[in-house]
Amino acid sequence: METDHYFYVLHCKDDTFYGGYTTDPARRLKEHNSGTGAKYTRLSSRLPAEMIHIEKFSSRSDATKAEYAFKKLTRKQKMAYLKKKSSNKSS
Secondary structure, eight states: OOOEEEEEEOOOTTSOOOEEEOHHHHHHHHHHHTTOOOOOGSSGOOOOHHHHHHHEESSHHHHHHHHHHHHSSSSHHHHHHHHHHHHHHHH
């Protein structure tokens, strides 16, 4: 059985973004919102978080590379990236 790998972005209650990797986006969002996800999302000021972006990859390596690249972006660059990706979906 082949596993899908995902890079995802959360929009937190404090208006910040969190990028992560998972093989199960629904489970991962529940973990973040229950306070058992990443240290970053455990703060009550950041919850609840909403999953606003998901990209599917065939390998863990590709998904984690996308996560790493996203985390290096400035907030302005992250917003442009998310806007571009969401406009690509609708076209």
